[in-house]
Amino acid sequence: MRLIIFLQIAILLSACSNSSELQPTNDSTYTFVMIHFEAGYKGRLDNDLPIDIPEEYHTMDFGWQEYLFETAEKVVQKADNYGFHLTLAFNPQWAEYILLDNAKINTVRLWQEQGHQIAFHHHSINHPDWNGYSNDPNAINNPIPFLGNVDEGLDFIRNLAVPASVSTAMIGGLPIDLPLSYENTSENLIFAGGSQYSSFELYGPLRSLKPHNVIKNNGAKITWVTHRQLTNGLNDFTVDEALEIFKTEYINMQNDEIYGIVFHCFDYKKTEETYNNWFEFINNNGNNVKTVNEVISNYKYEIPIEQL
Numbered sequence: 500m501r502l503i504i505f506l507q508i509a510i511l512l513s514a515c516s517n518s519s520e521l522q523p524t525n526d527s528t529y530t531f532v533m534i535h536f537e538a539g540y541k542g543r544l545d546n547d548l549p550i551d552i553p554e555e556y557h558t559m560d561f562g563w564q565e566y567l568f569e570t571a572e573k574v575v576q577k578a579d580n581y582g583f584h585l586t587l588a589f590n591p592q593w594a595e596y597i598l599l600d601n602a603k604i605n606t607v608r609l610w611q612e613q614g615h616q617i618a619f620h621h622h623s624i625n626h627p628d629w630n631g632y633s634n635d636p637n638a639i640n641n642p643i644p645f646l647g648n649v650d651e652g653l654d655f656i657r658n659l660a661v662p663a664s665v666s667t668a669m670i671g672g673l674p675i676d677l678p679l680s681y682e683n684t685s686e687n688l689i690f691a692g693g694s695q696y697s698s699f700e701l702y703g704p705l706r707s708l709k710p711h712n713v714i715k716n717n718g719a720k721i722t723w724v725t726h727r728q729l730t731n732g733l734n735d736f737t738v739d740e741a742l743e744i745f746k747t748e749y750i751n752m753q754n755d756e757i758y759g760i761v762f763h764c765f766d767y768k769k770t771e772e773t774y775n776n777w778f779e780f781i782n783n784n785g786n787n788v789k790t791v792n793e794v795i796s797n798y799k800y801e802i803p804i805e806q807l
């Protein structure tokens with residue numbers, strides 16, 4: 500008898516705590532933060548850098564990465580304080596750099612254990628910071644040394660992320676630069692897209708915040724999601740003005756929309772407070788930043804299929 504009463508109280512208590520947990524949570528809001536880790540390859544050094552990098556880093560093989568790795572640790576730490584899961588999208592040079600040092604590999608393992616996701620970011624030959632990888636046959640004629648096809652670059656990220664697979668990407672230069680392994684895989688993929696030009700009404704139609712699927716010839720699916728770009732160096736907006744525009748848009752989003760923000764690791768170095776402000780804003784809204792993969796696997800609505 501005493502046991503039954505005890506069980507009833509236990510059930511009652513757990514029911515109470517469940518309902519109080521559910522009430523304030525706006526759990527229909529899907530949100531992610533993707534961070535782009537730029538190549539910092541020769542084009543970045545030959546052209547104007549978007550941030551001032553001390554002279555000594557210019558001559559190092561991975562000077563860009565060496566200068567910014569601490570910033571990467573800092574932003575991940577900040578997200579950890581909130582229990583947020585980031586999507587960390589690396590150009591090949593970042594993975595190559597991290598793979599040279601066991602301590603840094605272990606750091607990335609810890610990030611993964613905390614729930615952060617490793618994704619692929621590719622700068623095509625048309626980007627001022629081309630990463631040297633391309634599927635374009637003319638790439639070997641570029642003054643910046645060609646390093647291999649896009650899959651060879653992607654392999655560095657795969658080696659870093661293992662045993663996790665790298666199924667989320669933001670790839671410039673599509674369709675030519677679609678890695679052959681992505682074209683052939685039967686695994687479902689998620690591609691993110693959206694730049695400053697599709698982030699503000701001033702520049703034209705906003706890119707839809709609803710995901711859509713594209714079915715490849717082999718029947719596997721690519722789910723496309725949008726991110727809004729919250730970056731420094733916009734001509735018409737300061738990063739803090741952009742932040743306020745995105746907050747308003749976030750508050751007004753519909754249940755079946757996904758609100759993704761993208762910024763660069765160097766942006767965090769430059770204006771950390773802006774991005775911390777976004778984290779705080781999401782947290783104050785009772786929400787949680789999830790990885791792109793988590794957002795899509797939790798998504799409750801039907802995703803329409805669109806033609807390639």
Ligand SMILES: [Zn+2]
Binds near residue numbers: 535536537620622
């Ligand atoms: Zn980029």
